[in-house]
Amino acid sequence: MKPNYCFVFCAGQKKMFCYFNSESQYRNGIGTFVPEDIDASLCTHIVYAFANVSGLELTNTNWNDQIPGGLYERTVALKRINPDLKILLAVGGWEIGSDPFRELASTWQTRNQFAKNVIKYLRKYGFDGLDMDWEFPAARGSPPGDKRKFTDLMRQLQSEFTKEAAETGNDKLLLTLAAASGTFYINLSYEPRQLIPTLDYMLLMSYNYHGNWENTTGHHTGLWPNNIDQTRKERELNINWSVDYWLNQGIPKEKLIMGLSAYGMSYTLNFTNQNQVGAPAQSGGRPGAYTDEAGILSYFEANSYKGWNRRYIPEQDSPYAFRGDQWVGYDDKASLEIKANYARDRDLGGAMLWSVETDDFTGSCGDGRYPLLKTVNNIIRNKQTGEKSSNC
Template sequence: MAKLLLGTAVILLTCLELGSAYRLVCYFTNWSQYRPGPGKYLPENVDPCLCTHLIYAFAGMKENQISTIEWNDVTLYHSLNGLKNKNGNLKTLLSVGGWNFGTQKFTAMVSSAGTRQIFIKSVISFLRGYGFDGLDIDWEYPGSRGSPPQDKLLYTVLAQELMTAFEAEGKSSGKPRLLLSAAVAGGKNNIDTGYEIPQLGQVLDFFNVMTYDFFGPWSHATGENSPLYPLPNDKNTLNIDYNVNFAMNYWKDQGAPAEKLNVGFPTYGHTFRLSSSNTGVGAPASGPGLAGPYTRQAGFLAYYEICTFLKGATMKWNAPQMVPYAYKGTEWLGYDNVESFKDKMEWLKKNNFGGAIVWDLALDDFSGTFCNQGPYPLINTLHTGLGISAACVPSKTTLAPAVPPSQAPGGGGSGGGSGFCAGKANGTYPDPKDKNKFYQCINGVTYVEQCAAGLVFDPSCVCCNWA
């Protein structure tokens, strides 16, 4: 009964804070800006009222400190966090890592208490300096891909030390504590190898379970990207494990609180090249299908590209797994649509999970021009079904940590190279008169930044640091 009351209290608190008992966590990718034409995606394309949390992917790491990756990350940070001016309840997090990042830098960083503290201090100053509300750890995966077995324990230690530091900084600064989430594996082997689940369940604010990429063109047979259930009467162990139902319940059964678990929803599908006349699930395949015109990756289609593919294709509903598939010529596609999102969402609510994560915003039909279902048809299905509040109240204070050039010290011009940053290269510069402040120069425009209370700008790491 005590556990039930506690869970109810958590849900009620979340409901009061967000207007819904569920989280809708959406990833924004900093490489979607490079897609051509209508596939290009920037913070101004984000609907600030669509999701409860936005996660910016990805940040990197240099010398055990969190760092930018793209040349214009700082500009995108300002734009994304500026969305909180339109939705005062919106929370933003910065994700470090990702699949391409690998494991080596994570392994080096967690290897000693000293290097972990270097990372943690840099994270706090970085998040506060750029206006984020938290950190998402996307280590794929502790104990795998060259990461040694001891990283399973050290991953827990890192999470515990991050939370301890976040709590202390929140108290000292008087600001709301920074949030801590983790993007975690959906495959049983990677789960077993990488995570001390009960301990993490006590520390993390929520888990973003990547319940997708269960099957793809790397497989030797066609399969669904994110099936809800296994195929019936299938004795293959991978097929039994590789589905949303198994992965989410495995996390819960191993000790993760259900209300902290977010179910992964992909806004993309995988294509295969058929190698026989068989067109069903499990048909022989010989590699990836053709790349989409906008995402330009073989074996991968964004939902808006899928809508184009489906014209002239044979569409089937995979009833046992509650997801669709389609084929056209030698191309086979496993994907999600509005109906499969609805089914998974009802399953999510029935099983009392905490919410949904979406990978990713830029892959839905964000403009509404390809699928004739309105903007963000997949994510809006989740938004409506999870009861996310349609009321989007502007923030009472400006949350983006920037001011116009005319208001910056030494300013007064009309932009385009006036003020402190006139004639300066893009970059970060200390304020010569105030160690707590620094300047971001972006194309001649001056942005005034301020470190959190008790921190000073440190040019050696280009970050806020303890004095």
């Protein structure tokens, strides 16, 4: 009997966007992650990160993206498990910055040709849409005029996607935006009221409010302000502020997808006896055994938390832990349940998780596979998974 996947796309159902960072194929040991590790039943949309840009063309990032039996093909093959699944290709990301986008956004002709080339690329490899992740227009080497040109680019992409669907009878390609959540990049990069109508969904990057670029500890996914936040800027660095901002700019609730984090942001403390939120810190925390990146710890790196002193920030609905000179803010099942309930109670379009390979996808914590993603599904999509309490 064919499985019933109606729960994914029936009218009024919430969306669950799952980012997959393809660089995780290179990680060590149990950290190695490939498309077959994704539980397709837990996502309505998978976003493959990342493609790059060369001239006016999309291009691959990994050597094995495009080859027969490569990562593109294996990711798209997940539709055999969940036929209603939509798979998008994300272009950009923090690492490549603004430079590759400047030429293609520069004129009507370059924007138009890029849009046509994007359609060919997405159709060739079986993707259902494009997630634009230019970080960020009119910033990081991009001139101020790119703010307006970015709106024009998104408008042209949506226009060409609509035109192609009308001419071919294909389902229209989706256009989403991985959107900034704080005023610094929002004000520099976007024309919100002009940009919103170009989008099918906005994937709000409502995380990284704090991190190792600062000299004090802070939780990167606080739902609300911390009690130590005093200035207006400080009190904007939380999920609730970002959601309010974009709703006030006119985005329909059903288009706004709230971002959640499966990774922790870590610090190295200046003094081991000062370990509270706001404690002095000198750098990112030591790399995890599998993700191997300073300042980042995946949830599945459970040994990083075992034996640590755990604390909870009640006003932010977020946990942190410390041991010696190491400090990490993270999310667990309890905090993600609160945040997913917030998205549901505000009737947003759904949730997004960055990223599936930083959840406990192997079940090494003794809590089953994907404890965080399943927790969010239980709330956002009313999809009961019967998971027990977390050991991580």
